[in-house]
Amino acid sequence: MKLAEAKLQFIASWGAFGTHWGINRTMAQIHALLLVSADPLNQDDIMEELNISRGNVNMNIRELIDWALVERVIVPGERKEFFTAEKDIWKVARLIVKERKKRELDPMLKLLDQLKEVEGDKKDKHVKQFTDTVAGIKRFGEQADKMLDVMVKADENWFVGSLMKFFK
Amino acid sequence: MKLAEAKLQFIASWGAFGTHWGINRTMAQIHALLLVSADPLNQDDIMEELNISRGNVNMNIRELIDWALVERVIVPGERKEFFTAEKDIWKVARLIVKERKKRELDPMLKLLDQLKEVEGDKKDKHVKQFTDTVAGIKRFGEQADKMLDVMVKADENWFVGSLMKFFK
DNA sequence: CCGTTCTTTCAATAAATTTTGAAAATTCAG
DNA sequence: CTGAATTTTCAAAATTTATTGAAAGAACGG
Numbered sequence: 001m002k003l004a005e006a007k008l009q010f011i012a013s014w015g016a017f018g019t020h021w022g023i024n025r026t027m028a029q030i031h032a033l034l035l036v037s038a039d040p041l042n043q044d045d046i047m048e049e050l051n052i053s054r055g056n057v058n059m060n061i062r063e064l065i066d067w068a069l070v071e072r073v074i075v076p077g078e079r080k081e082f083f084t085a086e087k088d089i090w091k092v093a094r095l096i097v098k099e100r101k102k103r104e105l106d107p108m109l110k111l112l113d114q115l116k117e118v119e120g121d122k123k124d125k126h127v128k129q130f131t132d133t134v135a136g137i138k139r140f141g142e143q144a145d146k147m148l149d150v151m152v153k154a155d156e157n158w159f160v161g162s163l164m165k166f167f168k
Numbered sequence: 169m170k171l172a173e174a175k176l177q178f179i180a181s182w183g184a185f186g187t188h189w190g191i192n193r194t195m196a197q198i199h200a201l202l203l204v205s206a207d208p209l210n211q212d213d214i215m216e217e218l219n220i221s222r223g224n225v226n227m228n229i230r231e232l233i234d235w236a237l238v239e240r241v242i243v244p245g246e247r248k249e250f251f252t253a254e255k256d257i258w259k260v261a262r263l264i265v266k267e268r269k270k271r272e273l274d275p276m277l278k279l280l281d282q283l284k285e286v287e288g289d290k291k292d293k294h295v296k297q298f299t300d301t302v303a304g305i306k307r308f309g310e311q312a313d314k315m316l317d318v319m320v321k322a323d324e325n326w327f328v329g330s331l332m333k334f335f336k
Numbered sequence: 337c338c339g340t341t342c343t344t345t346c347a348a349t350a351a352a353t354t355t356t357g358a359a360a361a362t363t364c365a366g
Numbered sequence: 367c368t369g370a371a372t373t374t375t376c377a378a379a380a381t382t383t384a385t386t387g388a389a390a391g392a393a394c395g396g
Contacts, residue, residue: 003295006286010302013279020272022188024384038297043343053386058344079341079394089304104188111181118174127171129206134178136257192354211373221356226374247364247371 007036011050022100026052027060031069034085040073042080068095098152105145112138175204179218190268194220195228199237202253208241210248236263266320273313280306 001009011032018028029050034041041049046057061083064070069092075082086092115134120127169177179200186196197218202209209217214225229251232238237260243250254260283302288295 001286003286003288006283010283017276020190036298036301038293056385089308108185115174115178118169118171120171125206130204133204140257224355
């Protein structure tokens with residue numbers, strides 16, 4: 001397989017993959033393109049490679065920068081802005097976990113905290129089922145939260161090393 | 169907060185949550201409703217509680233059954249089909265991980281295997297960046313794959329117990 | 337400053353996804 | 367079997383989400 005073809009395949013698949021992970025297709029494709037590009041690209045490069053509009057590139061690049069997956073770089077002698085992606089895949093994973101934890105898990109745990117205070121007779125089976133379910137999810141969520149925190153804070157080598165040992 | 173209100177809140181939030189996790193809003197809402205219901209419900213119950221059409225309930229229930237998150241139950245003396253959700257949240261998490269691993273991670277790893285065979289001079293920095301990126305993602309993916317396999321196969325107590333100890 | 341280049345915004349449009357509901361298929365009791 | 371009850375299907379409609387592109391805004395060199 002030729003490089004150009006492989007690149008296209010990778011970008012297409014990473015884009016599809018992204019949609020399953022709370023990242024939109026184009027954002028994931030731009031990310032993919034930058035991941036496999038040796039040098040920083042500017043907006044026009046990205047527009048051309050992915051056949052998308054300037055506005056689209058701009059918005060999604062900004063979103064990637066928000067996630068800290070991409071950063072602006074200054075290329076000496078160039079007026080335009082250039083962009084590169086964080087290439088260390090473990091760091092990428094940690095950034096994604098961190099962001100999604102903040103956006104999804106944390107608010108859910110906060111809500112569950114409120115919901116467990118439901119009024120009513122704890123003997124009533126409907127009340128009981130509700131509070132039991134909420135409590136169960138909360139316990140699980142807190143566990144996950146703790147585990148992800150360790151992952152986000154850990155440095156790669158420690159994390160991989162420990163998990164390797166742990167999982168035989 | 170009253171039970172009815174709390175239920176609605178829980179269902180709405182679980183639905184929104186679901187959309188971030190590759191599950192569609194209605195499917196997640198039906199799941200939520202069944203999670204907090206003490207008794208099995210039939211299609212009409214669900215239509216009424218969530219204000220959605222029969223076709224919608226039917227399709228999403230079927231999908232939930234595919235994921236093994238919901239099962240049909242026979243209620244003696246009733247002609248209609250009834251449904252309950254798996255209530256053990258750890259089992260639920262394992263079922264979701266299992267399904268998503270199959271649908272997303274496994275195909276991605278297969279693709280990366282092909283992409284690392286790209287032709288061309290390994291000294292060329294563009295080829296090198298591509299193969300390095302692909303190899304890095306592949307290594308990461310295999311790690312995740314192994315870890316998730318352990319999780320899927322493990323029984324809850326072992327898993328929680330071990331993780332608790334591991335993460336202090 | 338001024339004109340040019342580049343970036344950002346956002347209303348309009350397009351595309352993708354979800355939902356409906358009525359018709360077809362199936363199931364089941366008598 | 368028969369016909370009523372129930373489930374399933376799926377094309378059309380509604381809704382949601384993503385994309386465009388032109389106009390406004392910033393930044394910069396001279």
